[in-house]
Amino acid sequence: MKRTAAIVCLSSLLITAGCSDSKPGAGGKPDPNDEKQASAEVVKQFADAWVTAWAPDGKPDAAAAFTDNPTVFGKRLDDVDSALIANTVKVTPQGDPKCTDGNNCTQDLAVEADLRGIGTMKWTSTATAVKTGDAWKIKASGDTIYPGLGEANYLKRVRALPARAAILDRNGAALTANRPVVIVGVTSGTVATPATYAAFTKNLDVDGAKLAARAKAAPAGQFVEAITIRSEEWNRLRPIMGKLPGVLTMGGTQSLAATPTFARSIIGTMRTATEDTLKNAGPSASASDQVGTTGLQYAFQQQLAGTPGGTVTLRDGKTKLTIKTVFSQQGTVGKPVKTSLDTKMQQAAEAALATSKLPASLVAVQASTGQVLAAANGPTPASYNRAFQGRYAPGSTFKIVTSAALLGSGETAATKLPCTNTINVFGKSFKNYDGLAAYGAGTMQKAFNESCNTAFISQHARLPKDGMTKAAAMFGIGRDLDLSISAYGGSVPAPKDDTAEAASMIGQGTVTASPLAVALIGAAVDHGTAMKPVLVPGKDAAGAAASPLPAATVAALRTFMRTTVTNGTAHLLAGNGAVAAKTGTAEVVQKGKVVTNGWMVGYRGDVAFAVIVEGGVSGGKAAGPIVQNFLSHTK
Template identity: 85%
Template sequence: MKRTTAIACLSSLLITAGCSDNLSGSDGPPDPNDEKQASAEVVKQFAAAWVAAWAPEGKPDAAGALTDNPTVFTKRLDDVDSALVASTVKVEPQGEPECADDTNCTQDLAVEAELRGIGPMKWTSTATATKVGDAWKIKASGDTIYPGLGDANYLKRVRALPARASILDRNGVALTANRPVVIVGVASGNVATAATYAAFTKNLDVDGAKLAARAKAAPAGQFVDAITIRAEEWEKLRPTMGKLPGLLTMGGTQSLPPTSSFARSVLGTMRTATAETLKNAGPTASAQDQVGTTGLQYAFQQQLAGTPGGTVTLRDGKTKMTIEVVHSQKGTAGKPVKTTLDLKLQTAAEAALATSKLPASLVAVQASTGQILAAANGPTATSYNRAFQGHYAPGSTFKVVTSAALLGSGQTAATSLPCTNTITVFGKSFKNYDGLAAYGAGTMQKAFNESCNTAFISQHGRLPKDAMTKAAAMFGIGPELNLSIPAYGGAVPAPKDDVAEAASMIGQGTVTASPLGVAMIGATVAHGTAMKPVLVPGKDASGPAASPLPAATVGALRTFMRTTVTGGTASVLAGNGAVAAKTGTAEVVQNGKVVTNGWMVGYRGDVAFAVIVEGGESGSKAAGPILKNFLGRFK
């Protein structure tokens, strides 16, 4: 060890203006003959190489090359990385090296590793730098990585996930709970046969070819998961699939609703994490976790999941026994998400949609608050929430808005609106739905009750060009809906010409809305003011979405909708209490053919609702029976 530097410097003060021993951290390259500088430099390089080794896609070769036994140390550093499941690491040399002689120095390393799925773990290890020939090397000891590792001991981590919290209805009743599931997959490699993959395709709707490709690409001895299903579903499949070559299963629990279809598109689904869902799940999630993939399970993944706990133990390399617990982190339980859904009404909506043979959606809201009471899509389970996200022409349900626009222009319920078979607007011919015969002279109320297209279109020249856009805004149609899960607010663009204006008056052309948006039209009539829809209180914006409708307009619309039930196109709902409603049949073009969607919107008491049936013949024939079934299930 050099001890002459300070003396030489002191004696030379009489001759020179300054002197430096060029210690680690000073300007200029390190002096290879100064043990402190040389050892500090190799420790610094080693720390940087360690950080690179434990970075995503990092390799330990560079760090190993700086040691006196690269082959042994490279594997050791990689093994500890794998054992801890470290995603990143910080390694910072502390202070100055302490040198015992000219060839051996030690320096502490402050280490902070981010354990994927657990969180940070901090420790201090000691790097020993030794001079090997003319070069300085780090001693290839396990203690350099973690104190006490030595040549044979090892670290083992255990991760503990807290139980996932439930999604609750408005009364605090759990809509999801942790239920037994079975993860079904295959062994990696070529163990599974063509028959195995064919069974996945046939019985579990899993692409067998893609699963086979994943299995062949996976490392040897790995479980390649394909799908997670309820335990009771697996019991039905076990006799036919249980003994197929290469098929493997793992038991577990998952946060699920009572049935696979119940409110699925709103509550959401759970699956093994992907790159996208893992990013959404946050830094304490693991690639093996079951995480929310859609709906509320996705939107509130981190709140529902909580944070995992974990321990890291130092274990004896020979006995495998724990020497000590070197790191412990307590997990935090997830917090429930309380929604505005009502279990009774959601169940009623699910049952009502089950009677349909065509794709259908039903939304029910509390008119006075905008809180969503039920949102169902059927008749089969789907993750696509057409009830919130569907872009549909609202058809004649939009005549509620049109009537408000006409009433606002000075017309009244008694204003004459003639109902003819057809009406032509600048060369474009409009007609009524097939079941309506022209009746000639009649009032606005009669045109509403009978849903006469030509009667309303006859008034298109009496409204300003932006009248329908402004009227729609009074019902909350148009503005973006900032719900906690995706929802469409609708669109009523200002018409580009008279034909477009005429089409908008009967809910066609460029007018679009979701079933949720149409339900809010009914709610606006019931309450008198459009409210913002709310699914998760405290998260979703609430309160009025527009100024109150004029009292005269509200009174007229309530009469219109009630008499449509007592003596108009919504008579299918008669006998279900004081129901007020409006039917709708919207024409849409699919694959070059004109088809119809059946609609109905309305309210009873403080509950407003909307139903759409894709491909339904008409509102009264397709949506009406579903709504009648729904109303019959609650008071």
């Protein structure tokens, strides 16, 4: 019999790495009388169950069932998981079991636990398998989880976040710093009263009704976050909010600009991580972290945050003193993000917009490089970046592009364009803005200076159907803007008919652009070549966005824009140096009513700019004063 077994084993060596005289029991199960085979099997089952126990939403019951004291061990395994805050774990039996007799065997376990927000901790523990009757069980000891835990000792983790790196301006000055904040919220349940939630709505612009619903739905004893504010703001509100039933606060720090308004839509905002922002923050982030939610804070979250460090210590269960440090990982500091923003110009832009009573945006770019010098939205701070993402009809500012198209078709600055009160294109009647009276025959330059819609539309037959689309491409309009944060590059689709083409010639119909895209039109005239916009040098695509404009076209457009200031609709800017500009008024339909947006685009020196005022009566009257204010503070 043994000879036969030896022959089988010999032939099996051709297929397997080893052989045993022991045979599995019935049904392919390990033979309970073969201590190595039986103990190895229970250790493997226990290891697999441990992995499941420490998986997200895992429970320790299955792993505990393989031990000789499930009730005690299950809680112990769960407590260690909670202490380490493990995302997942790998548990791999090592080598062969070592058996002292037929009832006791040991086998090492290689353990790798992913500690949420820190990194991977590795250790080796030992599982002791004991035979109880006909069954093999794992001895319910803390040492099975981690060596030295025993019956009373415990593990304690500490996570250390490095200081968040700053966002810098073009000269390397810090635009953000880690400043003290207060996270304001309520306790879960029904402790907070209607007066509490009303105070959140009134004083913190938080939807009190939604906060109340969240509080009632949250588990007992939980802090329900409402808003994070600067500590100085909380100090002001403490007498009003601090004593209301259910109000809770937590202190912390957050990367913030010097004021709540400064470059807010560019720098972005931060708050406690949500499911979505936690994914963006990367594997080293934790659900309790303050992370970027919009703007550059979101786009460069991982670079700015760096990586956290941490330690895990083995503590004495009675004295609570540290026995030894069993894991340590050094954090890495974040790296600053240097932008193209000019601090003084950004401040000037925000101050200029603060004078408006209507929603407005201003963008300034360096014409020769496309670098964004300022981008602001006002008159009140907003996280939504209208300056980059707004999709507006550019109105008469688009006559820069139309003029380029007509000049390219063979017309000149002196070509006669009739300015009439109205013009009909295949049944569609177009008119001029209300402040312009028809003057009859005049040059293209005069039509540009006076912003006569009918004069330009009268030339629609000169252009091919895709004429405006191609002309817009010369200014970089209609391409994706590969910026670090979301931005809209405009759209000038080929018109479906002559009426649509006529509308596109005055920046209406299907033509749309952001204030950034319009500023780049002005920059292209100033520099002679359309440049790609850049907000983060070295990260954003840079260089020319199109071939250089024809020299004759550039010369004519520069004259057109300069004389619009000296003797046209942008005359308000005449006292602000060698400014060149174009005004614009765009009609839009809002809630069934036709309203106008006021535009102005231009340049001075190497700085090009664009301003839009939503609901502004005209570019000269609404956008003009804002541009004038901006230019007066950026000399």
